[in-house]
Amino acid sequence: MANYGMALDYKNCINCKACEVACKEENGVLLGADKHRIWVGANDVKGEWPLLDIASAAFLPSQCQHCEEAPCQEVCPTNATYYNEHGVVLVDAEKCILCSYCMNACPYDARYVDDRTMTVDKCTFCTDTRLARGETTTACQNTCPTKVRTFGDLDDYDSEISELLRTREHFSLKENLGTKPKLFYLT
């Protein structure tokens, strides 16, 4: 069984949001500012024009972290949120009662409500679309102009992502919470 994760060479990111659009088109995500599985965060640049702090304007692409210790899964009363055999955190719309507990519990704000099913949805690592067809990249990775993302099997020593994580320094978001995210930011 694979153990999927994603490495992000986030310094490449130009905040174009191709990933967001590709994700929506691939996965039939509803339009609407709040309905997205993937986003790029930016801060207001610090300083006063023309002396601005470039580093403060970094772009941070993000999405569900597919936590190994996922708070969203722990709090789900009906086990609608579950880990699949590849360590991907998914929501079974059948079982979701829309208590929204997971939305409050996810430290990464990775979940939203799909208005069609009125259940919680999030990044699936394209499990039911691309991976189901046997493809090996996610929509967001594939389309990215500056190739920020590398998706792959963390348990496979020879996978590109494993190689990247062995050879490059990286960090994860909110590591202190012990969620063990599987999104790795390369520095």
Next chain:
Amino acid sequence: MAQTVEQVEETGVVAKVREFISTIPYNKIGIKDLINYEKTPLNNLLAVLIVAFLAMFVIGVASYLTHGHHAYNITREHPWGLLIAVYIFFVVSSTGLCIVGSLGDVFGFKDYELISKRAIFGSIVTILAGFAVIAFEIGHPVTMLIYNVLTPGLTSAIWWMGTLYGLYLTFMIIEFIFLLKHDMKKAKIFGLTGLLVGLAAHSNLGSVFGFLNARPISNGVYYPTYFILTAFITGIFIAYIMMGFRYKMNWPEPVKVMLTNLAKIQGLLISILIFFVSWKMLTDVYGGMPNRSEVAVHIFHSWTFWAEVILAMLIPLFIILKDMGRNINGMFWASLSGMVGIFFMRYNLVHDTQLKPLQMMKIREYQLSPEWIHYFPSSTEIMISLGGLGVCLLLYYIGSKFFNLDADEQH
């Protein structure tokens, strides 16, 4: 004639249950009696309010049924809104009444027996109102009933809370029946179990927040314990209000004695609560923990926090301390103030937990950086909430007509 035929056919458990139910004492009244009440201005007002609230409930629910969650002002960043707060408000009331009710019939403090039945009935009514509200907040209540059983999420505080409250309601009903039937022994057994389950459910409700690792302002042991404390306080407030209405402020002596005692307990509890809240705020603000201290400061500056403190803590405490709990009329009004304060307490709990965005970056070109999450309930949410209150009052009114909620004269 027909009855005997049925009786013949029914066997075993069913028959026993039927028989059991048929022995529950209640007042045989008709619709006419139901709508017949003493026409005082206050009662008239209450009647109008109940009808209005119920009408709102219907409109609110209709709006929810047509527009779903879009009729609410909840958002991705603030998924829990007023209905959750109101649900908590009701279930805390229920637990509180259960505690008050247990003083007499579970713990055997004689003074308090005269409120037991009424309090236990109140606890049933309030939790039903809570359920009536939450049913329209949970997106798929029916799915919940199914998968709560089929695939229980045992690590989920919500699962435990929901399941325990379900059990609790059952025990409360049974206890109430035994109280009605004056079977004090059985009432005591079910009362004790119900109380324990209720307390468990209740602290689990606190833990729903306490478990939120992502929300440092709520995370930890504070809420599970604080919930029990505030439940007791709430129970006493409601006891005053129920008794005030029951006796139209003409307090018989035993009631006076009981209420004075309750006021003293209340004084102690509120003092502890103030102590709790002060330390929580102090450690939050000065603890300097990121995502906690600035949230606490923000809370400190919000009027709803002060509404909670003044209405639920300072005013009642002042009244209690002024006359050592003997100003029962004053306490009645202080309890009304207290309940409004308690409402804010619940609202604040829910809102404050979600105040701080989990994602502090801009994700759209033209937007302001996320600062605090704003929320104000939509009219639908307000209507359903008031509707919940309407349901609660109506059930209580009906109950008070059907059952004798006063303590039985002799044992």
Next chain:
Amino acid sequence: MQVEVSRRRFLQGSVALSVIGGTSLSVTNLLGGHESQDEKGETAVTTKTGTGEATEVATLCEMCVNKCAAIARVENGVVTKLNPNPLFPKSKNMLCPRGNAGIQALYDPDRLKYPMIRVGEKGEGKFKRVSWEEAYDAILNGTDKFPGMGKILEEEKDNRSSFLFCAGEGMAEHTFKTFYSAFGSSNWLNHASLCLQTVISGYGVTIGGYAAADLENAEYIIMAGANRAEAIVTPDTMDGFKRTKGRGAKLICIDPRFTNTAAKADKWLAINPGTDLAFVLALTYVVLTEELYDKAYVAENFNGFDEYSKSVIENKYTPEWAEKITGIKAKDIYKIAREFMAHAPKAVYYPGRRSTFSNNDFQLRRAMAIFQGLSGGIDTKGGLVFGKKLKLGKHEGLEPIYARAESRAIEKEKHPEKGHSGYSDCAVVSGGGSWIAWRNRFLEGHMPYKVRGMFIYKHNPMMNMPNREKTAEMMKKMELVVSIDTMPSDTVMYADVVLPECTYLERTDPVKTFGGAEPSIAQRNKVLDPMFETKPVIEIMKGLTEKISKPLFEITKKYDDDVKEELADLGEGEEKKTPEQKAVEIYAEFDLTKPFEHSQEEINRHMVESVYGEEAVKTLQEHGVFYPNMDKFFKPLSVNEHQYYPEKEKAYRVNGGKPKTPSGKIECNLPNMAKKGIDPMPIWKEEYNFSVPDGKFRMLTGRHAQFTQSGTANNAMLRDLIFENYAWINRRVAEEKGIKFGDELEISSRTGKTVIKAYPTEKVGPKTIFFVHGFGEESEALTWAYKNGGNDNAVIEDVTEPVYGAASMHETNVEIRKV
């Protein structure tokens, strides 16, 4: 697979053009307090891809100029996804947000669906649906509302130039241009004078070509006046940002605004708008005085070096001098000049694309090209690269000569000075002409003859040319306007006849060759059959020419003395023909239908097969991309990287590292230019100092990564990312003026005004205002684009630079007022 309601609804039927618009407030909005972002209607139009049967078609994106290679996934006749096609070296396996959102252009409910003719007043947007035949007929014969082509040509005695043809950039622009050539007008205008005229020409005359910047290998990049993180140009955008931030390529961004490129740069310097020339001259000064340039290269490859060197040094274009003009610290200029040369020849002064920011732009681009030359980084890896272009076979057009057709409508000087070119619009008239000068002259009645009709293809001058008011007047004055578009744009609203083209996903377009260090040929293949009654432009041209060719020839026969003569000359003896035979023979030269006889597929096949054989044709149909040895050369290197050519096969030094000018040298000094009144060498002039009076702001315009000019404003998906544009205003200035985020501002200039929301930010200086171009359309038929923010060209004044008459977009001062 789920198909959303609105898409199904859309697929089923059509939305009447004139009834769209208007905002409905739903009950939800009243009950729920949400600020509903979808007031204008349902936009749930995404379709989840399925796991079942699907076809995949290799095509090319046309959401902007880049033409990235895409693979369309089609399920049950619905395009469910556009994926990048890894085979194309130019787009390197990517689709930008707009490329991904191409599906929404295909399924845009507001699309033009059938031919229409105007029934209301001009500009009112009232049209009647007609058949293609009726539309063609209206073009030829007119209606009671407008005259037909026949009447106009008759009255103008077959002066074919009484029709203007204009086109935006596009793969099928060529097809339309073929029609223009056959028709015989000499009035052609395209986007160049609104876009990249000065940079193309500046580099053209100086180093012999608008070379590509090799950002993949450069070690030092100065990107001034280009915003590759947001204004996406392939492959620069992909190559440019993978090694910045201390990872091998140092990027210096020079921009008055803090753009996303600035955010990705190693250094960002805010420059006073329009002063880049002073900056480059000062860089040059440092390089010359400190003798940092590549002496051997200069000695061998420069013309006029000494004169230029003397000019720069004697004029004292010191960094200290430049600091006062540009606002960039002298010490930064010294440092950049030195660093640039230290990295030479793997250093690039990025040429840019949309170029005419100010009146000195042509000279700026010349100075940039020369500066690049000083580093020796020309035609080299890591510098500027000319690259190679793969040949394609020819497709024959038709270029008849009409005796009565006047030459280009350009105003001649009344009393041209000796040596002057004699035009008053500008010094040089390029192929694309000067749009603004042409329009203004037309309005002011300074035309050498009457121009009465116009054909517009894939172009939206109403939105894209400074001084919108004047464009509207021009459109009203033009007696017959035919617009070929996919959307009911602002320009379409002024048309008399609207011909709906299908979108790029519904047609095969002319096969195209893409040059560079890794050249290739790519082809857009049709993904779906055209929806509704739309057609590809080639079929529109076919239908139109079949209708008009003969009747127009009758007019020619009447007025064209050459034709009359030829018809009369039946020849002698053996060669003698009957008048009928002769008529057929002559008509053949004027038969407008001829270039459109073959389908696009046939034409492409011919163009490819004749050079590369049958296999290449197949490859293009199946894979969309072809280059010799692709099967051997192309290799995935990782999931994200691909090899297109092995290193040694890349076309880096095709010209031996030399410039490509006719002289083979970099031209510092152009005495011929002086004859036309243009400075022969780049110098700074007093008149270039642009002042911004107190209380006013200089207006800047530009791109955003999620929009293409005016063309994507109605795209549901993209609009979801940005609802409307906002005016960038310095945060402190805004504070002083009591302007908060989202406050409505009225921005006005001598030209006009527009209303837009405020975005106070430190990303822009206190004397500038910026907003993204392409918003605020006024066509009510565009449900979502209608008045979605501020329209920059309503306020930008129609200033042109003197050399090519290109639009100087940033020479406007505006006032702002809170409304």
